[in-house]
Amino acid sequence: MNTRKTEKTTNSRLFNKGILPVAVATAMFGAGVASAADFYLTNSATIDNQTGGNATTNYIVNANSTLTTNGTMSVYYGTIDGTSGTDAGGTVTIGGNLTIHGNIGATNATSNFTISEWNSLTLASNVSTFNSDNMTLSDNTVLNFGNVTSGYNRGSSETLTFASNITMGSNSTINVGNGTTLNGNIYGTTQVH
Numbered sequence: 001m002n003t004r005k006t007e008k009t010t011n012s013r014l015f016n017k018g019i020l021p022v023a024v025a026t027a028m029f030g031a032g033v034a035s036a037a038d039f040y041l042t043n044s045a046t047i048d049n050q051t052g053g054n055a056t057t058n059y060i061v062n063a064n065s066t067l068t069t070n071g072t073m074s075v076y077y078g079t080i081d082g083t084s085g086t087d088a089g090g091t092v093t094i095g096g097n098l099t100i101h102g103n104i105g106a107t108n109a110t111s112n113f114t115i116s117e118w119n120s121l122t123l124a125s126n127v128s129t130f131n132s133d134n135m136t137l138s139d140n141t142v143l144n145f146g147n148v149t150s151g152y153n154r155g156s157s158e159t160l161t162f163a164s165n166i167t168m169g170s171n172s173t174i175n176v177g178n179g180t181t182l183n184g185n186i187y188g189t190t191q192v193h
Contacts, residue, residue: 062090128160137172
């Protein structure tokens, strides 16, 4: 009688580098699952360009938290998402003149996105999704849906879908060109005299 011993080995490289858990989570739940590169924000925080990695970190903002950028942050390359379920949303406040190169709310919408007074936000041509329950433009602010040098127009491969209601403060401006789809209502603030 011929007996053969069969051994099965597991490629430990998958376990050691954390690849397998991410692959399994992606297969089970889709690509919207947080990866090791995401930072889950449970307490409010202010980010700037002075702290290493902030300009490229992907943030997931809890409903009870606010992510704020200060005046030293002029460019942001990461993505920002809210959370799903009972803690859905998350608030983002722009505290300087900022250009964003990553999608906002592509997986889960943020609850409110605010541009603070006297500041501007530019959604670069590589941003294809902006999804927030509300966008608030404080007084004297600017929201650009593209680069000023292109007349705020986007190429056919650079389209943007902006899904949010917009509340505009006094003397606020929205610059929009071709290639941008706005889904939501635009309101002015009520001033009491």
